[in-house]
Amino acid sequence: MIRVRFEPSGFEVDARPGEAIMDITDANPAAEVPYSCRAATCGTCRVEVLEGAEALSKPDAYELEVLEIFGDTPDKVRLCCQAKLTDAPSPKVTLKVCDD
Amino acid sequence: MSPTAQPEEIVEYDPIYDPFNPELIADPYPFYARLRDEHPVYYNERMGFYVLSRYDDIFAALRKPQIFSSAQGLTPIKDEISQLGIPPTFIMMDPPDHTRLRRLITKAFTPDTVKQLEPTIRRFVVEHVEAMKQKSADGEEVDLIAGIASPLPTMVVANILGVPPEDRPKFDPWSDAITSASADFALDVQQAIGAVQGLVEYFGGMCRARRANPTDDMITKLTQAEVEGETLSDWDILGFCFVMIAGGNDTTTNLIGNSMKWLHEYPDQHRELLQDPALIPNAIEELLRIESVVQGLSRTTTRDVEYYGTAIPAGSKVHNLYASGNRDPRHWGATADELDIHREVDRHLSFAQGPHFCIGAHVARMMIRIYFEEMGARVGERFEIDWNNATRRHSAFTRGFTKIPIRIRA
Numbered sequence: 056m057i058r059v060r061f062e063p064s065g066f067e068v069d070a071r072p073g074e075a076i077m078d079i080t081d082a083n084p085a086a087e088v089p090y091s092c093r094a095a096t097c098g099t100c101r102v103e104v105l106e107g108a109e110a111l112s113k114p115d116a117y118e119l120e121v122l123e124i125f126g127d128t129p130d131k132v133r134l135c136c137q138a139k140l141t142d143a144p145s146p147k148v149t150l151k152v153c154d155d
Numbered sequence: 156m157s158p159t160a161q162p163e164e165i166v167e168y169d170p171i172y173d174p175f176n177p178e179l180i181a182d183p184y185p186f187y188a189r190l191r192d193e194h195p196v197y198y199n200e201r202m203g204f205y206v207l208s209r210y211d212d213i214f215a216a217l218r219k220p221q222i223f224s225s226a227q228g229l230t231p232i233k234d235e236i237s238q239l240g241i242p243p244t245f246i247m248m249d250p251p252d253h254t255r256l257r258r259l260i261t262k263a264f265t266p267d268t269v270k271q272l273e274p275t276i277r278r279f280v281v282e283h284v285e286a287m288k289q290k291s292a293d294g295e296e297v298d299l300i301a302g303i304a305s306p307l308p309t310m311v312v313a314n315i316l317g318v319p320p321e322d323r324p325k326f327d328p329w330s331d332a333i334t335s336a337s338a339d340f341a342l343d344v345q346q347a348i349g350a351v352q353g354l355v356e357y358f359g360g361m362c363r364a365r366r367a368n369p370t371d372d373m374i375t376k377l378t379q380a381e382v383e384g385e386t387l388s389d390w391d392i393l394g395f396c397f398v399m400i401a402g403g404n405d406t407t408t409n410l411i412g413n414s415m416k417w418l419h420e421y422p423d424q425h426r427e428l429l430q431d432p433a434l435i436p437n438a439i440e441e442l443l444r445i446e447s448v449v450q451g452l453s454r455t456t457t458r459d460v461e462y463y464g465t466a467i468p469a470g471s472k473v474h475n476l477y478a479s480g481n482r483d484p485r486h487w488g489a490t491a492d493e494l495d496i497h498r499e500v501d502r503h504l505s506f507a508q509g510p511h512f513c514i515g516a517h518v519a520r521m522m523i524r525i526y527f528e529e530m531g532a533r534v535g536e537r538f539e540i541d542w543n544n545a546t547r548r549h550s551a552f553t554r555g556f557t558k559i560p561i562r563i564r565a
Contacts, residue, residue, distance in 0.1 A: 084267030097512035155255045
């Protein structure tokens with residue numbers, strides 16, 4: 056299990072490798088991650104990866120294109136609608152909803 | 156009326172694509188097919204704008220705000236922002252300004268907030284469906300638009316903004332006037348300006364009231380929000396209200412009306428949907444695809460671009476025909492013009508694409524899902540719609556109905 060923490064809500068939950076971050080936020084509204092398209096286009100669910108980037112799946116071309124629009128780098132910012140937990144050893148992933 | 160408005164003047168519409176051509180407004184799809192096949196990039200000389208009609212071109216343009224900017228407005232009309240006199244809205248901005256302002260209202264669209272809305276929406280839909288049934292049983296005429304399709308999104312938008320129920324009926328005339336630009340744009344602008352003034356007056360008062368007595372609604376949150384250390388002015392907040400009303404109100408109304416028309420054309424699929432409500436979410440995506448409520452919106456080029464050998468200079472308005480892209484057989488295959496509720500609908504254009512993707516898309520999806528669920532459970536196949544007396548909305552940029560007479564059997 057991987058401990059996933061969301062900021063600024065401070066909500067934490069244990070999740071399994073393979074789980075999509077958006078499935079976690081859907082099941083746990085207290086995580087307070089906004090969303091809209093769920094399809095790597097709008098960037099509403101952008102989160103800053105504060106720790107555990109290695110435990111997230113690699114971004115595909117669609118996600119990279121969206122991150123580029125916002126001037127983000129994929130090792131620091133991800134889309135919750137695209138990122139999944141991998142089985143890379145990482146005790147914790149912390150994601151912070153982007154301010155801008 | 157504006158001194159420039161001369162309704163008796165005969166306008167020579169561009170025969171290939173002119174958003175104000177009444178023939179195109181009546182049935183745009185043959186025009187779109189010709190555009191895609193013969194003029195994938197087209198220049199409308201009368202109004203001075205370019206048109207993109209193929210799925211791939213529109214998809215790519217919408218995802219490149221650095222080249223296709225929203226800052227000069229969203230219609231092909233030059234100077235639309237100054238003509239309408241609207242407050243600054245984040246939908247007419249580009250990243251990063253757009254991102255900062257859009258972020259302020261995303262809190263209204265988190266899973267938690269949306270989940271909290273569901274019981275309110277369901278209660279409202281049940282009450283309105285039952286009221287339509289009762290009226291029909293009493294022998295009264297029932298209009299599906301006035302009975303549920305229009306009041307439903309009005310209630311939801313008002314609920315999010317914090318508008319009290321008694322003031323909600325004011326919304327519809329405003330949103331109608333703002334979004335119904337038709338053949339006589341100068342006249343429509345006059346009506347839209349009146350609507351904007353009404354909106355400004357009402358929400359200006361609400362901003363003052365919420366600053367004095369905060370609640371937990373969106374307007375209170377906006378009065379308390381800061382962007383780069385500065386609070387928003389009432390005028391800034393009015394921009395948000397404008398987006399919510401113009402974007403969230405009659406769009407869902409039109410989606411319900413269009414969906415009923417398509418399901419009427421494909422009764423077997425309607426029956427299937429009634430028998431298996433699990434099909435509803437995918438059917439909604441297909442209904443969104445087949446008849447895009449917003450037919451298209453424009454961007455302005457920030458640099459020279461080229462399509463199919465045609466140069467589009469920097470500073471040009473480019474109109475992206477979402478409804479055409481959604482029917483492009485190059486992307487959707489030979490059945491693009493047919494409804495198929497089992498189709499795998501990946502990334503239609505009806506909510507746009509890119510950073511301007513409709514912020515309330517999931518709320519709209521939830522509204523129409525609950526509408527189908529409750530209509531299916533409470534009415535099923537026991538209704539007839541008098542399509543001969545249904546009235547289409549006469550609009551250059553949106554597609555839907557203003558009246559759909561329905562009779563519900565007991």
